[in-house]
Amino acid sequence: MSAGQECQGRLGRRTVVNAVGAAGVVAVLAACGSEQTGKTGETGKGGAADTSGEALAKTADIPEGGGVVFADQGVVVTQPKAGEFKAFSSKCTHQGCSVKGISEGVINCPCHGSTFDAATGAVTGGPATQPLPAKAIKVEAGSISLV
Incomplete structure (x- = not known):
């Protein structure tokens, strides 16, 4: 394998790693923003849900x-x-x-x-x-x- 082909192979892997890394960050951020608590009355993160009647x-x-x-x-x-x-x-x-x-x-x-x-x-x-x-x-x- 020539040096050029080796470089292209690494560049391809970097691109894949970067793409997966970005997706991983998005998944982590989405998970962090969705922490919720039960009906124990403890405070926690999460938006105010519409629970009218519940x-x-x-x-x-x-x-x-x-x-x-x-x-x-x-x-x-x-x-x-x-x-x-x-x-x-x-x-x-x-x-x-x-x-x-x-x-x-x-x-x-x-x-x-x-x-x-x-x-x-x-x-x-x-x-x-x-x-x-x-x-x-x-x-x-x-x-x-x-x-």
């Missing part, structure tokens, strides 16, 4: 005085008082971080320390200045779903 949780899963963040659905569900359920956007109005750590009637944003009232969504501590937008939910037969 049960988010059982009422027994939402602690009194606390709440659960459903990151995939973009909602936080709270139970400020026994049997009273509220829902708000899970995106902090300061810079869009996902809230978490709901306890003692307060929804917390871990990014910059904003806090919100679990019964109304009102700001109780900045830097956020706008309340969490309310979300419509339906509570029926021990189940909570988005409307």
Whole structure:
């Protein structure tokens, strides 16, 4: 085999390796962007899915005085008082971080320390200045779903 033929063979392999490499990067990036969480209320990556009518949780899963963040659905569900359920956007109005750590009637944003009232969504501590937008939910037969 001449030096020219050998060079062409390597160039062909490089082209194939580069093409496969690019496809591999695309596959990895696609996989990274699609991480999802279950209905445990843990926060995670992924876009807000349209789950209108689909049960988010059982009422027994939402602690009194606390709440659960459903990151995939973009909602936080709270139970400020026994049997009273509220829902708000899970995106902090300061810079869009996902809230978490709901306890003692307060929804917390871990990014910059904003806090919100679990019964109304009102700001109780900045830097956020706008309340969490309310979300419509339906509570029926021990189940909570988005409307």
